[in-house]
Amino acid sequence: MSAAKTKAEQIINDNSVAVFSKSYCPYCKATKALLNEMGAKYYAIELDQVDDGAAIQDALQQISGQRSVPNIYIKKQHIGGNSDLQAKKGDLPTLLKDAGAL
Template sequence: MSAAKTKAQAFIDENPVAVFSKSYCPYCKATKSLLTELNANFNVMEIDLLDDGPAIQDALEQISGQRTVPNIFIAKKHIGGNSDLQALKKSALPKLLENAGAL
């Protein structure tokens, strides 16, 4: 397993809510805003600020099948991107966050 894939998987495994993001991305900002609004305990990896960011993005594609950001995991389960998270907002998201121990 590559170092980037190991790093990405460890971040997913160690955080109830793991968000892979790019600091300038408006969809990433919307995701972080929604999670903040819900008082969720979440951790963000800003991959555009990391030397190995491109390798982590490649690794995420292997792990989740999704290359774009935000790339969101709750309780180690791949949720998808911002539109997927927003779609869960009123239905399953609060329960998912609660079950992950993130509320």
């Protein structure tokens, strides 16, 4: 298994909410704004600001089938991207509470 895949899986496993993001991405910003608005504790990694970002992005495709960012996990479950998260807005407080992120 690649080091990037191990790192990605460790981030997903170690954080109740994990957001794989890029600092300049408007959809990533919308995702983090929604989580901040909800008062969620989450871990975000900016793939454009880490040396192995491209490799992590490739690994995410192997893990979830999604390569695009934001790539969001709550309680180790792949949620999808920003539009998927926004669509779950009504369920989000419960999801975040169950994950221990509120």
